[in-house]
Amino acid sequence: MKDKVLILNQDFSAIAVCSIYKAFLLVYLEKAEMITRSEAGALRTITRTYPVPSVIRLQRYVHVPYHGIALSRHNVMRRDNYTCQYCGTIKNLTLDHLLPRSRGGETNWQNLVTACTRCNSRKGDRTPEEAGLKLLRKPIRPSLQYFLKMHLDTTNQDWGMYLGVKE
Ligand SMILES: [Zn+2]
Structure with missing residues (x-):
């Protein structure tokens, strides 16, 4: 049900x-x-x-209050559908700074992605381009609607008209 x-x-x-x-x-x-x-x-x-x-x-x-979705480990992984944004695995997930923190990379939605430990260590202290890694999707700052839409596949289709989804 x-x-x-x-x-x-x-x-x-x-x-x-x-x-x-x-x-x-x-x-x-x-x-x-x-x-x-x-x-x-x-x-x-x-x-x-x-x-x-x-x-x-x-x-x-x-x-x-419109201050959007809180930036947290949980919410970044949720945005990324709990998959490594480099290889697509769902196991051993961590967070990766695209531009490493050691090089001044910030902790924000656009610089954080979900990555498995393997891809994360392969990437090391480099950017994805330097490490020859391709992102599955460009990281975005998710809206509340974005998260609500994620429920659509598994829940009621009659939500679509309220979430601006064409049917
Ligand atoms: Zn991976």
């Missing part, structure tokens, strides 16, 4: 993903309304049947 629910702000902008349990609670407490039902079916108690939400919308507008 698909177990994630997309939360929309009052203005229908996507702001988060939560569990079905939390979504139920928000709807039950009348903090949110159900926008789309999940195809996953319904939750049944002895006396009642509750449709499972796929998208809910907050009743009141919530100010989401």
Whole structure:
């Protein structure tokens, strides 16, 4: 069963993903309304049947401070889909500074990629070009929408219209 629910702000902008349990609670407490039902079916108690939400919308507008996604080891790996950005493996992952720190490389979204220990040590104190390594993707600063879209493949397709994804 698909177990994630997309939360929309009052203005229908996507702001988060939560569990079905939390979504139920928000709807039950009348903090949110159900926008789309999940195809996953319904939750049944002895006396009642509750449709499972796929998208809910907050009743009141919530100010989401716009300072983006926090730069962290976890979030860099998440952005890179937990794959080494040089060879594509998913094992023994570390973070690599494209321009090494020892050479003044900064710790930011554009200079950090997920790399396996093997590629990382092969690269050593060099840039990818110097080491003859090619990046699978150019590292970007991810937005909240970017992370929400990553859920799309595995969750409900009816989220697409709220995330600006053409269907
Ligand atoms: Zn690698």
